[in-house]
Amino acid sequence: MEVGEVYSSRQLDKDEGKQINELIARSQKPIPDPDEWLDEEIKRNILLTTVDAILDWGRRASLWPAVAFPACCAFEFIATEASRFDLSRFGMEFIRASPRQADLMITAGTLTWKMAPQIKRIYDQMAEPKWVIAMGACAISGGIFRSSYSVVPGYNRIIPVDVYVPGCPPRPEALIYGIRMLYQKIDKTSLFGEDK
Amino acid sequence: MTLALSGKEIAKQIEKKFPGSVAESTADSLLVKAESLLEIAGYLKETPGLDFDYLTAITAVDYIDCFEVVYQLTSLEHNHSLVLKSRCYNRDNPTLPSVVSLWRGADFQEREIYDLFGISFEGHPNLKRIVLWDGFQGHPLRKDFL
Numbered sequence: 001m002e003v004g005e006v007y008s009s010r011q012l013d014k015d016e017g018k019q020i021n022e023l024i025a026r027s028q029k030p031i032p033d034p035d036e037w038l039d040e041e042i043k044r045n046i047l048l049t050t051v052d053a054i055l056d057w058g059r060r061a062s063l064w065p066a067v068a069f070p071a072c073c074a075f076e077f078i079a080t081e082a083s084r085f086d087l088s089r090f091g092m093e094f095i096r097a098s099p100r101q102a103d104l105m106i107t108a109g110t111l112t113w114k115m116a117p118q119i120k121r122i123y124d125q126m127a128e129p130k131w132v133i134a135m136g137a138c139a140i141s142g143g144i145f146r147s148s149y150s151v152v153p154g155y156n157r158i159i160p161v162d163v164y165v166p167g168c169p170p171r172p173e174a175l176i177y178g179i180r181m182l183y184q185k186i187d188k189t190s191l192f193g194e195d196k
Numbered sequence: 197m198t199l200a201l202s203g204k205e206i207a208k209q210i211e212k213k214f215p216g217s218v219a220e221s222t223a224d225s226l227l228v229k230a231e232s233l234l235e236i237a238g239y240l241k242e243t244p245g246l247d248f249d250y251l252t253a254i255t256a257v258d259y260i261d262c263f264e265v266v267y268q269l270t271s272l273e274h275n276h277s278l279v280l281k282s283r284c285y286n287r288d289n290p291t292l293p294s295v296v297s298l299w300r301g302a303d304f305q306e307r308e309i310y311d312l313f314g315i316s317f318e319g320h321p322n323l324k325r326i327v328l329w330d331g332f333q334g335h336p337l338r339k340d341f342l
Binding site for chain 2: 113114149150
């Protein structure tokens, strides 16, 4: 047999058609759901909880940060996000480019007065409920640049801050600890206005 | 490696062409008078053999009795460089001619110097603050700021 015959485009088409026809013949019935028995089990059970508990759980278990990282703390945040520290363990793998899809602002870096209106704008665009973690010395107080003419001495001059994570920069463990602190805070909020 | 030309050698050439325009020359730099800065800069850019076609950087220094603006020039063709300086002694309204017409790269850097030192560049197409916001009081890199 000549090589040209085996690898001719006509032969390839024939092989492909044969494979597809076989697949169609094999696939005449849907594959049964391996978890079908679950339905029956759940029907026989009732789960009781409070609205607050399920709402707070839903809110804290998938916080989505907005993109607002003006300076070097951002690199520690990137390390936190990357595979070694793996922030997606906490349902936080998404960093939303649009603040309208985010509910957490991690303020990683020095803020200048010229940048401040933009940060305020990003915060205002985020949908309620929303939280802010001040990450690093600059975010907390302006850090070593505090006395500068152009630096905002702490994000809390611009937006309300929920959790302060000290460090210059904080290590990823510290940031994760701060996020865990925020979880506790969210868990204590109530739908009816008063904290539990 | 880029060859740094001696300011003294260049000063001799420039004194021939523009008498009385050089204020001081050392092995490292060439200090020219503000009123002849633009024509000397043009001469350095256009003269064959010098051909300073690339402006590496502009910066400024506050010596309290005067402001010194430093132009670091390079010739890509001959791979040599020169440090050109000029001074303005008027602290209330320091002014120098703009070199944007010669090197477009001077645009943002002159705006930065205007912003942080308050030195006006005459002939600049768009002289306004670049780093700080409009309405900021003072010029932060001046020694008497604060």
